[in-house]
Amino acid sequence: MLKNTMVKKIIPHVRLTLGPAELEAVAKVLKSGYLAPGLVGETLERGIARLSNQKSGVAVSSGTAALHVALLALGVKAGDEVIIPAYSCQALLNAVLYVGARPVVVDIDLSTFNIDPQEVQKNITKKTKAIIVPHMFGLMADIVAIKRFSIPIIEDCALSIGAKFKGQPAGSFGVVAIFSFYATKTITGGEGGMVVSSVEAIVDQARDVREYDKKKNFIIRYNYKLSDVNAAIALAQLKQLPSFVTKRQAIAKKYTKALAGTNFILPTVPVDYHHTFSRYIIRTPQAEQLRTYLKDHGVGTGRGVVLGIHELIKTKASLPKSKQALREAVSLPIYPTLTASEQQKIITLLINFKS
Numbered sequence: 001m002l003k004n005t006m007v008k009k010i011i012p013h014v015r016l017t018l019g020p021a022e023l024e025a026v027a028k029v030l031k032s033g034y035l036a037p038g039l040v041g042e043t044l045e046r047g048i049a050r051l052s053n054q055k056s057g058v059a060v061s062s063g064t065a066a067l068h069v070a071l072l073a074l075g076v077k078a079g080d081e082v083i084i085p086a087y088s089c090q091a092l093l094n095a096v097l098y099v100g101a102r103p104v105v106v107d108i109d110l111s112t113f114n115i116d117p118q119e120v121q122k123n124i125t126k127k128t129k130a131i132i133v134p135h136m137f138g139l140m141a142d143i144v145a146i147k148r149f150s151i152p153i154i155e156d157c158a159l160s161i162g163a164k165f166k167g168q169p170a171g172s173f174g175v176v177a178i179f180s181f182y183a184t185k186t187i188t189g190g191e192g193g194m195v196v197s198s199v200e201a202i203v204d205q206a207r208d209v210r211e212y213d214k215k216k217n218f219i220i221r222y223n224y225k226l227s228d229v230n231a232a233i234a235l236a237q238l239k240q241l242p243s244f245v246t247k248r249q250a251i252a253k254k255y256t257k258a259l260a261g262t263n264f265i266l267p268t269v270p271v272d273y274h275h276t277f278s279r280y281i282i283r284t285p286q287a288e289q290l291r292t293y294l295k296d297h298g299v300g301t302g303r304g305v306v307l308g309i310h311e312l313i314k315t316k317a318s319l320p321k322s323k324q325a326l327r328e329a330v331s332l333p334i335y336p337t338l339t340a341s342e343q344q345k346i347i348t349l350l351i352n353f354k355s
């Protein structure tokens with residue numbers, strides 16, 4: 001008997017947009033015989049600094065390294081407190097613990113998935129040395145409200161490169177900001193990260209600690225350098241950022257229009273915000289059933305955030321909104337190469353989901 005060799009075509013949760021520009025950029029670096037951090041990384045540094053209206057950029061090996069370096073450059077150390085949202089990436093927790101500080105975990109605004117300024121305010125103490133503000137899923141947090149507390153802010157733009165508030169770019173509000181070029185990000189280098197700032201002392205320190213070699217004195221430094229191979233991919237992607245974002249926004253618009261009559265809670269775009277839709281996250285009390293149903297029909301999904309920070313460390317905070325987001329979020333495929341027929345398939349499945 002003939003075996004059924006038909007392979008079921010899956011729509012993955014994330015699919016990269018890589019083409020001739022990335023191939024050419026990598027080939028150029030390989031042909032140069034120089035893979036260490038060099039001119040390509042420097043061009044990427046200038047590009048990301050320009051994008052975020054900051055004076056300088058320091059390329060590093062990941063977003064996590066960028067957070068670590070940013071905390072070091074702000075002088076955060078053991079005994080200090082750093083405020084982070086419970087509903088965020090574990091990278092934030094790791095970075096705070098790397099410098100020996102105490103993470104103070106606060107709740108989010110459920111309508112945006114972003115850190116809630118009022119919760120930040122309630123948790124500020126004399127020991128608070130920094131607030132890490134991740135802009136979640138392409139939508140900026142209420143950074144203007146958080147700036148009023150006059151505590152140094154590390155803007156975490158890992159999920160929101162290209163996002164804006166009142167025309168001002170993500171990364172331009174904090175004393176320092178970071179980016180990630182991990183494989184699933186809006187623009188990728190495979191791996192990679194960036195610290196940007198306009199404060200010379202912060203930039204100098206970030207540049208100093210990312211590399212231990214050829215130094216005249218000894219302090220603890222790291223190997224957080226970014227190879228020009230990764231930088232070349234990220235730079236080729238950076239040039240396409242506007243078109244990547246436009247395509248994501250068009251898909252988001254289509255989803256929002258088509259799903260308006262369903263019971264799903266859809267992402268909203270508050271006035272004055274430019275949402276880049278690095279993720280399109282809907283909420284439903286049947287999140288697990290929905291994810292299984294979509295998977296059974298060949299559609300991959302994510303959860304936005306898989307584990308809250310409060311699930312990793314002890315905290316007395318109650319964090320109801322973060323917990324609800326963790327229970328209810330379903331992240332749908334959204335990327336420039338998602339075809340019209342794939343979008344339609346996803347929409348039809350969602351409309352037919354029996355909740």
Ligand SMILES: Cc1ncc(COP(=O)(O)O)c(C=O)c1O
Pocket residue numbers: 062063064065088089091092134135156158159180181182192193
């Ligand atoms: C908000 C946020 N910050 C930081 C990071 C860490 O970036 P990386 O994976 O490049 O270390 C991530 C990673 O997903 C993230 O989502």
